[in-house]
Amino acid sequence: MNILLLGSGGREHALAWKLAGSSLCSSLFIAPGNAGTAQCGTNVDLSPVDFEGVRKFCSKQKIGMVIVGPEEPLVKGIVDFFATDPDLQHIPVIGPSGKGALLEGSKAFSKKFMERHQIPTASYREFSTANFSEGITYLQQHSLPIVLKADGLAAGKGVVICQNHIEAVAEFELMLQGNKFGEAGSKVVVEEFLYGIEMSVFVLTDGRHYVVLPEAKDYKRVGEGDKGPNTGGMGAVSPVPFADEVFMSKITQRIIVPTVEGLAKEDIDYKGFIFIGIIKVGEEPYVIEYNCRMGDPETEVVMPRLKNDLAELFLAVAEQRLDKVKIEMDPRICCTIVAVSGGYPGSYEKGLPITGLEEPLPEDSLIFHAGTRMEKGEVLTNGGRVLCVSSFAETVYEAVDKSRDVLEKINYEGIYYRRDIGYEFL
CATH class of the missing domain: 3.40.50.20 (Rossmann fold)
Incomplete structure (x- = not known):
């Protein structure tokens, strides 16, 4: 094929x-x-x-x-x-x-979907220019911190967490009246802030049945210790140490099953990945967001751990026979560390030569390219997130160490990567 x-x-x-x-x-x-x-x-x-x-x-x-x-x-x-x-x-x-992809394409749509199917998530209200003044009043009375989300796709940058009411009102005005996120911000979802630890769950569905792929935890902040601005992702770990059998069972029963059944009940054609962003509040799972595709850089730890033939899995999706499939996964820990361009997530230079890629890799380590291109036989940088190294080991510490050792042999002008991915588990 x-x-x-x-x-x-x-x-x-x-x-x-x-x-x-x-x-x-x-x-x-x-x-x-x-x-x-x-x-x-x-x-x-x-x-x-x-x-x-x-x-x-x-x-x-x-x-x-x-x-x-x-x-x-x-x-x-x-x-x-x-x-x-x-x-x-x-x-x-x-x-x-297209309608199924609205789970990611519209925050308001996904929130209403979760409401209809009693899927646990943060409480919210949605606003547009039509009820702008009502939104200002709502924000001024809202508990802190306040989460503002642009309704549409904003290249992963449409979420702002505000620590005071003045900041929240200013961001709200920037989104709805200042066109901060363009068309994506023509509607704004104001959400309750949930305190907890996050992880990502990946479901593959054929529209009737589903399988759960290896879960992961990614790291969005550019700085070590989870400081600095958000990025597209600086690294990931799989499996997630706190996602034990009891917690995963709660996710399956309260979130995955009603999501897949809800799509079927609403006659939404959905044959593909459902990425579910989960936050663990106490011992309970809540949905932060849905995505209609795999995450990045989570895919770079999920795919190495997945033992099944991926094309066979996709064929089972197309033929609606995922109920006949059993997912097999490598029990070891896989960690990926992302190397980014200098200046990312702000402005950065492209077209910089990358050296060290020809170095032999240790056993159980892989290099995945992200923002690269080939020009006259030379690999050059071509994006904010340039590449990542994924490694297997028996512990998070060893996996992080192995990926870091590989990255130390790779170089381009301005290269930067976090050295503390998985820090809370080290």
């Missing part, structure tokens, strides 16, 4: 690496890919949101399956595009329909 994977980040390199090892995969194409995915298949100069270009490529290359990595093409309706095109209908696309 010829497979097309859409995307260009570290998540896509990890998926490409996993798919390349499948007995079902004859040829793997990645659009547009990066310098790392080129080692797993063939990169294609094609945007994931160029649906017409994707259609032509699928016909030309006789593609048998499409896997969508990032959220944007899903929210823009690529699954519906395939489903309504007579020439593409026979090609399974791993990902939800």
